[in-house]
Every structure is written in C-alpha cells, then in structure tokens.
Amino acid sequence: MSDRYSQRRRLARSRLTTLAALVAAAALGAAAFAFFTSGSGSDAEKKESGRQNSTQPPTFSAPPTQGTTQPTVLPKPKTVADGVPVGYPHTLNGAVSAAAHFYDTADLFDPTASQRQARITAAPGKAKELGDEALRLSMAARRDAGLTLVGESSTANYYALSSRAYRVDSATEDRVTVWILTDTELSVHGVAKSDTAVQTAVLTWSGGDWKFTGQEGRDDEPKPVVPESAQAVREGWRSLAYTK
Numbered sequence: 001m002s003d004r005y006s007q008r009r010r011l012a013r014s015r016l017t018t019l020a021a022l023v024a025a026a027a028l029g030a031a032a033f034a035f036f037t038s039g040s041g042s043d044a045e046k047k048e049s050g051r052q053n054s055t056q057p058p059t060f061s062a063p064p065t066q067g068t069t070q071p072t073v074l075p076k077p078k079t080v081a082d083g084v085p086v087g088y089p090h091t092l093n094g095a096v097s098a099a100a101h102f103y104d105t106a107d108l109f110d111p112t113a114s115q116r117q118a119r120i121t122a123a124p125g126k127a128k129e130l131g132d133e134a135l136r137l138s139m140a141a142r143r144d145a146g147l148t149l150v151g152e153s154s155t156a157n158y159y160a161l162s163s164r165a166y167r168v169d170s171a172t173e174d175r176v177t178v179w180i181l182t183d184t185e186l187s188v189h190g191v192a193k194s195d196t197a198v199q200t201a202v203l204t205w206s207g208g209d210w211k212f213t214g215q216e217g218r219d220d221e222p223k224p225v226v227p228e229s230a231q232a233v234r235e236g237w238r239s240l241a242y243t244k
Helices: 003-025 028-035 043-055 091-104 111-121 127-144 230-234
Strands: 068-074 079-081 084-086 158-172 176-190 191-206 209-214 237-244
Touching: 068 091, 068 158, 068 230, 084 091, 084 111, 091 158, 091 176, 091 191, 091 209, 091 237, 111 127, 111 209, 158 191
Parallel strands: 068 237
Antiparallel strands: 079 084, 158 176, 158 237, 176 191, 191 209
16 A cells, blocks of 8 residues: 555545544534434425534635635535445535545545445435445445455555545535535555546535435546646636635
C-alpha cells in the first residue's frame, strides 16, 4: 500500500473517531440521528423541521461559476452513521460537503460495505435502488480487476477516492447537482496506480439532511483535469478543504 493512501486512510479514520467522540460527549446521539429516521409526520413538517434545525440560512441564490485554487472550506458533518459522515447544514456548501464526504468514505472494493453506505446516503425511497446499484458496481469493479466478485478491501487490494475540487451544475434550495473532481487510487495485488476522475452527485434536502438521489454521469459531465492546475481554474473548478 502506498504511503499516500495509508496516510489518507489514517486521517479519515481519525476524523470519524473525533466526530463520534464529540457527539457522545455532547449527548447529541438521539438528536443527530433523528433527521434520517423515518418517523411520522408529513413531508412538509419534516422539511420545516430541517430548516429550523439548520445553523445557517439557505444560500442558493448565486452558485459560484469562477474557478479558484483558494480552497472553499466545507462544513463538517454532525456525526457518523455506520462509518458514513452524515448531518450537513441546509446550504449549498453543505450539499457539496455531503457529496465530497460520501465519496471519500466509499469502500469501492467491498460490495457489502458499498451497498450499506449507499443506503445510508440515499434519499427516502431510493435506498434499495442506490444500494443495489452500488453492490453491482462494486462487484463489477472487483471483477474487472481480476478479483473474486465478493470480498473486502485490504492493504493489497483497494480502490479509494479523495475529493479535490467541485463545480456546481445547478442548485435550488432543496436540490443540488454537483461535480466532484477526485483523485483515485487503485491497487490490485499490491500494484497501485493513480488517476483523476469526475463524480456526478445529485442531492436533495430530505428529513433534515442532504441525501443522494443519483450518482450517474451525464453527457455534459466535464472531463477530468489536474486538480489546482491552470486548466482546472479556467474550467471553473474550485478547490475544497474540510473544516477541522
């Protein structure tokens, strides 16, 4: 396993551990999970509750179009649900943060984990569809790498993403489509290679949090570029960073 990948995985585990500890210390466990449990009440009531619980007012009037290497510092999640950071503010940057965190924690060489993670991040009514799709794609990735269809990631076999920049395609108060530019690192039997890819995330505000409704690419999806390069800035990519 490369040092860069090992360091990234250690940092990810550290962030998740810290988040979990903060939640426990503040006794916010029940409140943190309330937004994604399927309690009673109308959709309108849930939507209003999510707005009242948001720490910042919605800001969707002018999605940025200019590229920059100056990082946008994205808000951190409130807690961690089964290894997935969840709980983002009802803002444009909250939606971008959700997409970036979801991709960073995805375990793409573990079909069972991929399916579980996709269900956690899915919008209501989309859990089975996105979970099944994640399972299929994970198994296909393992097959294409010459691995058995079912298995887990290891120090020799892994496929990881690291979010570097973003572009907003469209944004309204309750629905955001964003492209995430990711560094990808693939290792099969200890032989690693790196690349850059573009992920498409369509998110909706539901039950007090940002959730995936789709992750499929489109015909107008931008081509990958080198993060923080002059070309990336010209094409509108904005570097990102996480709140520590």
